[in-house]
Amino acid sequence: MTDFHEAAKGGLTSAQLEEVLRQVGAERYHNRHPFHHQMTAGALTKGQMQAWALNRYCYQAVIPRKDATIIARAEDPAFRAEWRKRVEDHDGDDGWNGGIAKWLKLATGLGLHAEMVKGERFALPATRFAVGAYLSFCASRSLLEAVASSLTELFSPVIIGERVPAILAKYDYVTRDTLAYFEKRPEQASRDSNFALAYVLSHADTPERQQAAIDALVFKCDVLWAMLDALMHAYGEPGHIPPGAFQPEAR
């Protein structure tokens, strides 16, 4: 396990910085998490799949607010216009025909009630805390750090490529239609992460800023990892569902 804490010491070239950022993903992105491995192995119960969709909804729902926070802090109109595409992708034309609506469809396709999912009241507190930390980070840190924290999207086409075929093959109650969320995501994520990576590589022009960008990506990997840790602890065996959280009927 690499210690990324002083990875930019002495300064990096742009190519070296990109290499370190990709190494963060290779070591710490949540496709390395055991819960993801259980999912792709077909080992999750329907209740666990529901808990995953229910909790991940809280993350999906906050993404456009996170991105609007970033837009609000950007002084460059061209940057704002580019970043706005992210909000459009998730909210759609009317708020309910973009990515959030598709994630909701995934959750209801797994048998959950839409209103229960949207209410977020039965999500794990740990999920809410992680998602809240991400939103706060993008509001309180530098714009460079906020942008760098989005770079997990560099790795999302990989996890989607692992997740979708495995889910369709191993969980007979999941249809391609239920997973429609993922259809456009690899293309959108590639477009977005190329833009964000170029921004980070050109603006992280001191060792301090390079380290801040690396730390931001580590932080974001921690957010995604902590969400799966919480799911695994609550809904794995023996199961430690915290008071008030979703209780699966399906096993």
Next chain:
Amino acid sequence: MTDFHEAAKGGLTSAQLEEVLRQVGAERYHNRHPFHHQMTAGALTKGQMQAWALNRYCYQAVIPRKDATIIARAEDPAFRAEWRKRVEDHDGDDGWNGGIAKWLKLATGLGLHAEMVKGERFALPATRFAVGAYLSFCASRSLLEAVASSLTELFSPVIIGERVPAILAKYDYVTRDTLAYFEKRPEQASRDSNFALAYVLSHADTPERQQAAIDALVFKCDVLWAMLDALMHAYGEPGHIPPGAFQPEAR
């Protein structure tokens, strides 16, 4: 398990509100958590005890900032003067002779290096997210909610009364001196929570405000519970320590 979500529907008398708040504690305070039970049973390894002290330090360290946030929002000088005692308790005269310093002593008494603990870098991300959520809550919610979220102190004399004798009896490497933090806490917590409870009971004067106070205490119980969930998942058996977090040497 009581659903506290609509506990104040229709309105409560002051005595009824107090009863509901105490019921929240009886059902959701972290003395009900299996990690606490393992601790008092003498079942934790030294590494688990260290991880507990290391992570809980992040919570202790943010308490005076949380309390200063509350003071900063209070318009009543008498309220501020009373609440200031909390900051004094934790920071002491010079920053390092109050509660935080005593918690650090607990951590070093368990064999950790002070600088490592103070740096917080090896704490679990989930701990930082939970602690950050508490700080954000006290900054962004109403003063009533911020005050109500402190009411877990109503229950802390109980958990300290369970914890201290059990630790001294069951872990031969822990001395009374190491646990000095807890000596003054029951008295301080009683003083503070009596004041906070009186404030909440007099200011929660509509069903909506009563519900907000109840929800705030539920939220705070969730914070403490999530911290122990994260510890148990990372450092229990089989152990799922997230990337970059504290790796115990002692077993």
